[in-house]
Amino acid sequence: MIRTALLSALALSASLPAYANDTTAELKAGGLVFTRSDSVTMEEESLFLSPTEVRVDYVFRNASDKAVDTIVAFPMPAIEGGPEMNVDAGNVEDDNFMGFSVVQDGTPISPEIQQRVYSADIDMTGVLADAGVPMNPMAERTHAAILKLPKETITDWLTRGLIIDSSYDDGTGMKLDYSPMWTLKTVYWWKTTFPAGKTVKVTHRYTPSVGGTVATTFLDGDGKPEGERYEEYKTKYCIDDAFVKLAQNSHDAMMNNKPFLIENWMSYVLTTGANWFGPIGKFTLTVDKGSPKNYISFCGTGVKKIGPTTFQMTATDFYPERDIDLLILKPTDAP
Template sequence: MKNKNVDAVKAHFIFSIKLVCSLLITVTAAQANDSTGYVGTGGVEYIKNKNISMHSEDLYISKDKIRVNYEFENLSNKDITETILFPMPAIPSFTDSDYADTNATYDSFQVWVNGKLINPDLHVRTFMRPIVVKDGDRTYSETSVDTTEIFKFCGLNEADMRGPWTYQVETEYVNQRLLNCNNKKLDRFIDDREDPYIDWDSQVIYSWEQKFKANTVTEIKHTYTPLVGGSVHLGEEQFADFCVDASTKQGLNKSGPRPYQALSYILTTGANWAKPITNFKLTVERDPNELVSFCWKGKGKVKKIGPTTFEIKESNFMPTHDFDVAFIIK
């Protein structure tokens, strides 16, 4: 596996002083170029607080589970209370059949604080792309805008808006409510009120109030089923994304198309803390009938610690790259 930075759209685990909408709208999701339909979740982001550091991060990644154990240390002599946010990515209302299983991720999220299971609050936001004129043609902006309040004005509640996550509300129902809604603000996003297809995204956010006691380490753990996608063939155009090594390339070229699955995890937000991460460990586990390939751009070495398990350890870690991993059927 060689080092190469990868570019994927991922979700952020955001620690913030307030539930700020301007932060939420920066979290988006997109399908991979080969329509594998996977989007990333995870990662830790913090609005810099010089008094709180990430003492350790123990991250486990497999196709079935993401598990992260954090130790956050309050370096000050005063208690600090923050609102912690865990936003999932903003996913499209219409998805292909091979898109990641959003319902499994939605149902599986759990969080523990100092060993105690807590029940976080749940929020939902919607996003749409405004219509813009480009080179004389009407098209849609590449940047989405938060439209949650418009959806509410049109009589849609949070259960309706999180339908793409839960599969409990039909997208067609939401679209028809928007088409019938007498709100001029929708003209910015809907070009034809006779067209039943409307492009919008749904984002689920978990939150809870957290006290970091003075001069104390706070342990936070969360687990969930990752958003995993797949395709019938890992082509040469994806080799660089996952840093496929020479021997694996040779095997893939000889054997022909190989199905694979992939997931993404954001690491770079770990650089936002008061200090580098004192102790960082990443464990990746594959199935026995698979090969695994990913990029790593750190000082730590990738070690195989079991028949299907790989481990990386870093000290005083300042992450500069994110993490994409491919699980390739042998």
């Protein structure tokens, strides 16, 4: 794995994101999961990653002499509840919160959706359903439904660990409040047939979850490339000396009330590609950092710049051994 840091010119035009606190996490989503892998190969995967869209185009081939009927699934990232959760989880008021869509051989598919709720690894889906409470713990409608529950249900849910008391004083006295603490797991799935000796083309799209901070955070308190977080970034994003220098200059600029840089992160679970039979015949990764004024770093082999904002790597007979994590540094105006 070659360490790759891909940089472009800095400009000072973006503004700070309106996060509830200093850091927002991202949710990892990724590729299709196949429930059977002894006949169908992934001949091609073309993956496009940007802060606003993920696009994946697959070509599968059934190498056997019999049709394969199976289920293909797309697991969405789990969403955890909690009073201090600060995660970009898309449109949490919608079951399809990341806007997932799929097309097979040119025909749109309406996949089934399975959603389950867990507390302490115990399935509590039926408990929520019986109470008429929505499953997404981050949705406003879920919070509103909890506040309308009868007292005996509240007591029961506190005991089960489904909610916690998060009452607060707004200056006029205590306000009763409860926060959902369960985890929502969502999977899209559909039945399909891979004809004997034939190829099948599948495309899926969704809006990624992008996390970030209001500054650069991978140096220590003295602005040196040391410490646990720096080691994590070096491994996860393959940052190099040039990226360290960017962060140091950004920190100095921020201290002097000048334009500085903020971090954005996004991830893609690539290792699900190993669920198919054999390696990925032809793999293409295209990454778009958004603006020519942004900087980006990620781990890759033989990455080439192919446009003002785009970078690409290709591989043949590719075994995905790690997921893809992107670190983007974005310019911001001084406060």
